[in-house]
Amino acid sequence: MNQREAAELLGHCAAFDNRKPSVAAAVAWASALHDVPLDQDTKAAVAAYYTAPPQNPNDRLWILPHHVRTLRTKLRSARVENFQYEPIAGETVGEYLARYRGQVAAIASGAADAPTGRPMLEGAPSREFMCELEGRGWEGNRTVPDSDDEPAAELVDTVRRSGPLGVECPVCKAEVGFPCKSGYASRKHPLGKPLTKPHSVRIRAASGEPQLTPEQRAAAEQRIREASARALAQRTEAS
Numbered sequence: 001m002n003q004r005e006a007a008e009l010l011g012h013c014a015a016f017d018n019r020k021p022s023v024a025a026a027v028a029w030a031s032a033l034h035d036v037p038l039d040q041d042t043k044a045a046v047a048a049y050y051t052a053p054p055q056n057p058n059d060r061l062w063i064l065p066h067h068v069r070t071l072r073t074k075l076r077s078a079r080v081e082n083f084q085y086e087p088i089a090g091e092t093v094g095e096y097l098a099r100y101r102g103q104v105a106a107i108a109s110g111a112a113d114a115p116t117g118r119p120m121l122e123g124a125p126s127r128e129f130m131c132e133l134e135g136r137g138w139e140g141n142r143t144v145p146d147s148d149d150e151p152a153a154e155l156v157d158t159v160r161r162s163g164p165l166g167v168e169c170p171v172c173k174a175e176v177g178f179p180c181k182s183g184y185a186s187r188k189h190p191l192g193k194p195l196t197k198p199h200s201v202r203i204r205a206a207s208g209e210p211q212l213t214p215e216q217r218a219a220a221e222q223r224i225r226e227a228s229a230r231a232l233a234q235r236t237e238a239s
Helices: 003-017 023-032 040-049 065-079 093-109 127-135 152-157 200-206 214-238
Strands: none
Touching (some): 003 040
16 A cells, blocks of 8 residues: 555545544555555455444544554455365466465455355264363263163163273272362362373273282382482483
8 A cells, every 4th residue: 555545545534533634644554554455345444443333432433554454354354264275186286375375365355256155074073082072071972861860880881982981990980981080179179170181090991901909000110210210320320
């Protein structure tokens, strides 16, 4: 936008707020909007600014260059919201970039019709996504009993899931279908805060790995500590 175009835009703004355009204002606006052309979208941004009332009814609306830039970008971005590029077989990276940018620019400017349909998501949820849901306590297609008097054992039988939540946690004793809990109680979580990831022991139990007794677990931890101590001693001697 040059000085002459900025002066024209300021005249358009004056129709809304009765400002007094000047040469100094045109120079300033041209400098602030040097990379923004004077087109219909720019003028539409001014109209959009004066469409909404101010938060305080006693305040006076007074548009500035950054308002024009922001609202113009929003108007153009709304047109390409549902755009989805359709590749051409055999096109190179350069051809793809040129076609993609050309189509986006044409739709954003209004030269081409904006897409009216939303792209449809295809495929089932990923395995990682489903594991994350289960870790947060999502119960999937669990059957809810009609009566609160149904025995707890029958409730367990209605749970049909694979993975760590399919077994009781040996660490925190979380029941089947429920996420593991931390060992720290709080006012909000008196029984422990639910964890997004099951305990590693529960994961091994669900995979069928043999479980260690407390004595075996303590011995394994001691072996790890001794190995770490030996490695530290060797590095100390080497240095």
